[in-house]
Amino acid sequence: MIAHPELRRAALRARRPLLAATLLQGAVTLTHLAQAALLAVALADLARGDTGRLPWLLGAVLAVVAVRAGLAVRQRRTATRAGARARVALRDELLARLGRLGPAHLNSSGPGPGGAPVRAGAVRTTLVDGVEGVDAYISRYLPQLLVTLTVPPLVLAVLAAVEPVALLGLVPALLLALCGPRAWDRLLARRGREHWDTYEGLGADYLEALQGMPALRAAGAVGRTRERLEERSAALHRATVAKLRVSLAGTGITDLAIQGGTAAAALLACQSAVTGSTAATGTYLALLLASECFRPVRDLAREWHAGYLGASAADGIAALRTAEPAVRDTGTAPAHWPGPPELRFENVEFAYDGAKDPVLRGVSFTARAGRTTAIVGPSGAGKSTLLALLLRHHDPQGGRITLDGLPTTGYALDSLRRSIAVVSQETYLFHATIAENLRLARPDATDGELADAARVAGVHDEITALPDGYATVLGERGATLSGGQRQRLALARALLADAPVLVLDEATSSVDERREADIVRELLNAAGGRTVLVVAHRLSAVRHADRIVVLDRGRVDAVGEHTGLAEAGGVYARLVEAGHAHRGGVAA
Numbered sequence: 001m002i003a004h005p006e007l008r009r010a011a012l013r014a015r016r017p018l019l020a021a022t023l024l025q026g027a028v029t030l031t032h033l034a035q036a037a038l039l040a041v042a043l044a045d046l047a048r049g050d051t052g053r054l055p056w057l058l059g060a061v062l063a064v065v066a067v068r069a070g071l072a073v074r075q076r077r078t079a080t081r082a083g084a085r086a087r088v089a090l091r092d093e094l095l096a097r098l099g100r101l102g103p104a105h106l107n108s109s110g111p112g113p114g115g116a117p118v119r120a121g122a123v124r125t126t127l128v129d130g131v132e133g134v135d136a137y138i139s140r141y142l143p144q145l146l147v148t149l150t151v152p153p154l155v156l157a158v159l160a161a162v163e164p165v166a167l168l169g170l171v172p173a174l175l176l177a178l179c180g181p182r183a184w185d186r187l188l189a190r191r192g193r194e195h196w197d198t199y200e201g202l203g204a205d206y207l208e209a210l211q212g213m214p215a216l217r218a219a220g221a222v223g224r225t226r227e228r229l230e231e232r233s234a235a236l237h238r239a240t241v242a243k244l245r246v247s248l249a250g251t252g253i254t255d256l257a258i259q260g261g262t263a264a265a266a267l268l269a270c271q272s273a274v275t276g277s278t279a280a281t282g283t284y285l286a287l288l289l290a291s292e293c294f295r296p297v298r299d300l301a302r303e304w305h306a307g308y309l310g311a312s313a314a315d316g317i318a319a320l321r322t323a324e325p326a327v328r329d330t331g332t333a334p335a336h337w338p339g340p341p342e343l344r345f346e347n348v349e350f351a352y353d354g355a356k357d358p359v360l361r362g363v364s365f366t367a368r369a370g371r372t373t374a375i376v377g378p379s380g381a382g383k384s385t386l387l388a389l390l391l392r393h394h395d396p397q398g399g400r401i402t403l404d405g406l407p408t409t410g411y412a413l414d415s416l417r418r419s420i421a422v423v424s425q426e427t428y429l430f431h432a433t434i435a436e437n438l439r440l441a442r443p444d445a446t447d448g449e450l451a452d453a454a455r456v457a458g459v460h461d462e463i464t465a466l467p468d469g470y471a472t473v474l475g476e477r478g479a480t481l482s483g484g485q486r487q488r489l490a491l492a493r494a495l496l497a498d499a500p501v502l503v504l505d506e507a508t509s510s511v512d513e514r515r516e517a518d519i520v521r522e523l524l525n526a527a528g529g530r531t532v533l534v535v536a537h538r539l540s541a542v543r544h545a546d547r548i549v550v551l552d553r554g555r556v557d558a559v560g561e562h563t564g565l566a567e568a569g570g571v572y573a574r575l576v577e578a579g580h581a582h583r584g585g586v587a588a
């Protein structure tokens, strides 16, 4: 009997249907008692050779059976509704929390000191399987638990009136059946957690292996990964067996107590019948009720296995539900400006959690309103980190970032993020039509607006050349498109969002270089009226920017225009050189 606070909390969300399901479950149990009483009277009549009431009694038994069947159907429906309500509410809450946590949550440290990094596959397992387990706990285990705590005392009270001697066998057995397994609760909870952790880990491993299959193939590591996954599966099997062993020990005690208690009560009832101290009806009633007294306990043991997964997942669910976002959403200003905002980084200092050295050191520059500012620098210079700070996936430890003069922390987080459209190297397209993927940014966009955005992003002609055009259903993650087409679709989506700030983080890196220059030119024309930040490795993508910020090892090395920076030598000139060398001397 594990009643985790997280499970109680989830159950309270469905308290009405849960109460109804419990009452119905109680009614089903009462029909068993009524049936036992009717049969006891019928058997006593038969023993006396009196068959006058027999047809009525048997008819009543059949009626009770029919009523029970009806009640059981309603009970299952109501319990399913209770479970579904709790499940939907919990999933909504967890998804909303994940939305607030943002991408920074994945790979952040898990709960507890030195917690392992949070993995996408583990979060998926918690959200899907863990919440399903909570549903089973609430819809099946909890109503049965409440019935088990109330019905057996009722039966004992009835027996105390008709056959008190039977209590001598029943009470100790009932106490043992209910309390004996409690000695294992702690161990059971620990084994459940171990099992859940292994299960989550395996889910995360499989997801990673599936997503990384091309890389595993290219590295010839598919066989090794399969062996590692088999080893993980074996570990899960061992954890399942360890969990079952403890669970079965508890069930064994319960079974033993049930068998022993029923037999003892039957013997005691028979003995008092032989000595003539009880009437036949009382004896039959004691015999039949002794078994009914344990029915809820037996049913509870069965439902426990359904609810155990939810009990095991409760810690993981609680950790996800209470995880704190890396930034606080205390700002209230809406991110709406009369024109495109000016963006300033002022002396920004930032180090990732647990890292020894800061990634950004005193970064200051201004991205002018309505203009294009490029950020370039060697790999690891901190370019993506700058963008993550702008979107408030993290907050800087020193300095500030302002939009139109107000620090980003002063804006309501949702509004801030909606005002910045981002296209990154890692585009994400969904298994849906091209039009649906584009309309994610603006659900009410007309077909004409979709086509305009796609034209600017240089992908319209390719879309219309497809047999189904904009109604073409894309593979998962846009797998049926080339890398360049995916990026250009993502660009079109960002343009549709019509946000006053546009951020392109290596957004055209998969597009061939000549096309990239055309797209960037078109894009900058179309983005007129927006403040644009472009991060790119290939300098051809940024040379037309109004201003270029050169970042090197977390510091601003220089700010200027392409020609001036290239002539001044330094980091930018070296990047230009590297670009030449890469393309065999073709001019940037």
Ligand SMILES: Nc1ncnc2c1ncn2[C@@H]1O[C@H](COP(=O)(O)OP(=O)(O)OP(=O)(O)O)[C@@H](O)[C@H]1O
Binding pocket: 107, 352, 353, 355, 359, 377, 378, 379, 380, 381, 382, 383, 384, 385, 386
């Ligand atoms: N989530 C993270 N946790 C810890 N360190 C990180 C994290 N992300 C990036 N870093 C570190 O911060 C530094 C800057 O990384 P960043 O991705 O900002 O560089 P970048 O200039 O965008 O590089 P690239 O051009 O290769 O994309 C690197 O040393 C990187 O290892």
